[in-house]
Amino acid sequence: MSGYEPIDGASVPSRMNSWPLKALATTVLVGLGVTLVNQPYQTVVSSIDKLEATSLASDATANPIDAILANMTVEEKVAQMVQVAIFSVLDGANPDPRVALNKTRVRQYAKLGVGSFFGMNMGAVWTPEEWKALISDIETIYAEESAIPMIYGIDTTHGAGFVHGATLFPQPLAGASSFNLDLIYRMGEIEAKDSLAVGLPWIFSPILGLAMQPKWSRNYETFGEDPYLASQMGASVIRGIQAKNDVAACMKHFIGYSNPTAGNDRSDSVINDYELVNYYAPPFLAAVKEGEVWTAMETYTSVNGEPVLASKKLLSDLIRNDMGFDGLLVTDADEVNRLIDEHHIANDEKDALYMVFNQTSLDMNMILTVETLDNANGANLGVLADLVKGKEGHANAIKTTVELVNEGLLTEDRLDESVRRILQLKYDLGLFNKSKTAYVPPTPIGSPEDQRDAKAMADESIILLKNEPVTISGDAKPKQVLPIEDAGASIFLTGPLADSKAYLCGGWSLFWQGTDNSSMFKHGVSIRDGLSKSFANVDFATGVDVNGKAVEDRATVLAKAAKSEYTIVVIGEHGYAEKTGDIDNLDLAEGQLDYVRQLTALNSTKVILVIVSGRTRLLNGVTKDAAAVLLSFLPCEQGGEAFADVISGRVNPSAKLPLTYPKNSGNTHLPYYHRVNTACRDEFAECEMEWKFGSGLSYTTFEYGQVTLSQENVTSSGSVTVSVPVTNTGARAGKEAVLLFISQKVRHKYVPETKLLKKFQKISLKPQETVIVNFTLTAADWSYYAPQVGQGFRAVSEPGVFHVQIKHDTDCAKDNNLCKDFQVVA
Template sequence: MRKIFIIVNIVFLNVLVLSAQTKKPESDIDQKVDVLIAKMTLEEKVGQMTEVTSDVVSTTTNGVHEIDPEKIKEAILKYHVGSILNVSAHAYDRKHWYEVISTIQAEAAKDRLKIPVIYGIDAIHGVTYTTGSTLFPQEIAMAATFNKEIVYKAGEITAYETRASYIPWNYSPVLDLGKSPLWPRIYETFGEDPYLIKTMGAAIITGYQGNDVSDKYHVAACMKHYLGYGDPLSGKDRTPAWIPDRYMREYFLPPFAEAVKAGARTLMINSGEINGVPIHASKYMLTDVLRGELHFDGIAVTDWRDIEYLHDRHHIAATQKDAVMIAVNAGVDMSMVPYEYSFYNYLVELVHEGKVPMSRINEAVHRILKVKYQLGLFDRSVGNPDDYPKFGSEEFRQVSLNAATEAITLLKNNNNILPLKKDMKVLVTGPTANTMRSLDGGWSYTWQGDQSDVYAAGKNTILEAIQQKIGKDNVSYEPGATFDSLQNIDEAVKAAKKSDVIVLCLGETSYTENVGNIDDLNLSAAQTQLASELAKTGKPIVLVLAEGRPRIVTDAESKSAATLMTYFLGNEGGDALANILFGDANPSGRLPITYPRYANSLVNYYRKNLENGNPDDKHGYNPLYEFGTGLSYTTFGYSNLHISKPNLKDNETLTITVDVKNTGQLEGKESVLLYISQLYASIAPDTKRLRGYDKIDLKPGETKTVSFKITPKDIAFVNDISKTVTESGEFKIQLGDQTQSFNYISNTIPSRTGKL
């Protein structure tokens, strides 16, 4: 058979390289910034460091929102505010966004130095506060595609539609390590693996910012939340984490380091505290590491009210004024205050008192103004409405649909029950079956996504998509349960008995941040009972998990014939799922997280060997589904794993190839995941680590050879003195069911195997 050799994402990788290397020379911008700063008063400088929410400058009467003339005048002409963010509790259409941004920038043009305002928004899976926009799957679902090109394209479209809303600054991507399943923001992450996060993060940043962030189709990315936000000890949002420096550098820091290399212009700071130190108060994290080691030169902005919380919550500042002093001296450039002007007043006083040096102010303001120049705001503070004919287009919708289709993860398919036949009688039931909230999740039109059923009324829920796919006459619907209680379960059971198959949709409604905190990872008793009662009918159950985090579903899942994880798929998720259920699309998603079996057994796949258990321990690593799990309607075979040399040395590259064949009857996509394990090291090595991946499309009978290149840097780890090293020793490669070993021989680091 002819082998087709492929170069992994060569076109896409060239785009990444170009975006990182072909930036405009910035010396001219630096000079412009220096000239402008020389003209500024202290008050004007501190104003640039102040960010307020739109409520501060707006009024809403009888549901009608508008910029208040007196409030915006106070914000700009008195306090010289440099940034505004957010919306009130509803989405705006593009026309209203034009009016809002135009009014703000017109007021800025009246100020002495005419410095434009930079407006920011959380467009984390599309422009979430603009009606008619294209909403993509949330990051956790995008990660499940294992397809950087899809993520890049989604970023590009999101940037286009954000600029079409006249907003140049996007508070995305989330680069937090999705390590704790309890954490309510895990769906905003690219999963639990550092390599997956950093590569997906770099891809979407490149999509957001393009080769020229100043053009009318791109926005400034904001990598967040620096650092260690995603692993709170309690699993609750904005609560303490305990992370040794070595672990921080091994698992949490790499995505941010990669984002800096990709050119991210801005950064948002972790709201929590690590080892008792709030990040907003950590000069080590914000200056020594971020600036000194990563060489980040963009804006570091706080999250919501977080300087204030240094006093109110963390209790490390005796007064609010002390909180401002500590945060700014630590390295904060801009404060998301966001409701009033206390930060401004305190900071002016602190500079006059000599407690915050003017050099720190000038440094912060330089970064802020530089980003404004880079975005082209001094030349074009408001976009042209006619420049965005593709906003909300069918072309963009198809990209979202394709992303949702590639994200859906088939976890179980007993006796090949899926795909279903279109002439079957289907009962659709469960609390996530007929609501857009369980497709979109939080940050969808509103902060909590609680109005998705209104704003996305023209999109299909899971129920509606199935009805359209096979006809309403073949579909019955009974809710069976809400998210927390039973609802007409007897009617659901009756309907099940009359059906050929049950599509049981369980999971979560929309939420984010502290509103999404839970005390129990177990799915509610009502949802589990619904599964149990339906199982008694003897009809096969197709379990659909529409959720933002892996709730414990072990009992319900044991009763299913097939199980699909849909995450929060965005507006096209219902159609994508229906296509997969009935065979018009072939699933190809893989879990970007480890799905736990029990509520107190939360171990990530890159566990230590001690966590695997031993013959006397029945409670070792035993997840319901491991990171990387994902089935297809076809089958794939791996063979001919080959390495270019048996020994890898300093400054060398190891080429790894493997043949992948579609051994089934349907065309399908396969995510090829490269794992490498070090067998022995001075720090207990992880059982295995993802070191590369690619996604390929194979026709029945077709074979492709996938190639990866590995350098010693790619298999390094952080040792007990927080130094990144690659130690000599034996390494195991795993690609599918193929394994092979190679040795790394270092000129400086001794072997831990005793073999070399």
């Protein structure tokens, strides 16, 4: 390491010095007669219990965190900056944490002052009681050995997914399909409540990357491809998670992770600065400014060949300086070691840690184990042994970081910046308050009330993409095939996902990779069970498995379909998460597609195609002959009943696609707002897609009236109100997401997008009811950010003509009452 010097300008002053309003208490220590300076920090911390109940004083300036810091050793500070995997303190494969917890190792961690634990049991799902016992045991040991409490963090994508019996919502991409911010907020509230009820105050959620690469295995964890939609959804779920100031959300993965060049998880992303600040950054900026998110997680990947974890540009200039984020920033799992083994920019752990702490504002290093475990009483490390195999030399994060400080290669001031943010988070969450009463959730984990909220989201996550008129027996004239209102209709249900609750949920559901075992899910029903409750004559055969292999005799299965009035075939994917979900081909399993073709070739049955998937798999023409198509991006436990209610007509579908659904392999990496018009084969027409962003039908009809503007000429400091009347002209009550897009006729510096979503509002209308939907546009809506990093976000409002477009499929090139122009004047 000789020859290394700290990098000038790399460290970022902490904004926590301002003692933010989100703190649990602002105190006047002098008024209490408490002297904190030069006391052992254990004494300092014990004083905090008294401060929690102190009356607030608006002019108070003292911050007990500073006093704690002043009495910590370098070793204690470095240990606070480490987060270690829970499976490193579990012995063997015993599923009960009360038995498996190695308290000797936990005590070693506590004596070191390790700041945090993360993760779940890789081989079993724990009950609420088991989680509470585990957390209680760890907290008890920490109280005996360390003055500073630990904080536990866990991945939570769609409910407290690793707490057995907790309410599981649809995956985020399904939630985004609802265009309903209230449902997303409620999901955040419930997953926070259920997590805190078992002692988990830190949630690694939400993912704010954009679903730009259809092959990517984590698309279902995103809120779709659109920056504005992802921004609004992300800020809403964060507000829900942090509503009570007792659970911290974590925006992730900062930044660019969701656009891997080849579509494979953790591969490099290529993103220019215009796209970085205008597409990828806005959801994170909204999380900071609107959601007031408390923590952030960086990403596994590199952007333009530079690993994000070692990037001053991204992890200091962009996130701290430009966005103003002042919360805790944590790595993803084992990321420092990836600088050595995967990115190959560091020789060893010392080299990697030097880069990370001198070049970025990273606060906490998420690792698998630390050096004290190398000879931990001969304990069986179980799954940990496989995860750290070949990386034994990288398990000295604490010792190595201390060496950097002792050798003058890392300043203690830099440690203080990070430790202050870590301690601040723990204080804000009340973890120092030993007299705090145990949290009692307002509703039990998995309560019927919570299940109703998950069901409401599942209802609004199902997208009706096709609904053809057909001749129904007993009816004089054709009508749309859905809904099926005859409870006695003969239905043949088939397909690999028709009888599986597990496949409706996907990854991060009970287990990291999900599970095939539907019996483990405590709530909800499969599509088969849901339909069987709604209809009297439901016949069933699997037909093919999820890999496309025939399960029953094909002739027998087709005969069942042929004699049924309706055939409902449910196709899609099995569960997966992260790297294990990589695929070489975006096509859905050919055996599944062939099976659908054979069913649609039958003339005697009306085929309803149901797609349940975590990403947009290519369908290769099978939708053409289906009478109806329904799609949901993993509605989870309540999905079976939700599909049954939509098919039977008890629920009127209202979801819309939150991304573009490609039709062929040539147009699979092209969001609807692409900037280059010649990107399509026909330069004068839109690229051919299976379905466009915003597609989604209803069982009723909505008529949009003439769009009007409050003014047609506006300055950059002014605003324009856009109004459009919407009428439910059908016979059913229904919900409609009203979408407003803006496009720029001419932009003089950078090629304008084809259009961009700037506002949306979901409305509910009774039959024949009309509402006028109003949107207010300001310069923030028609401007773009100058492609610069480290100088703040600079919005550019160019004078010129802008198009307002209502609805996703409106053609403003034609005379259309859903389009209107306004002009920005200098």
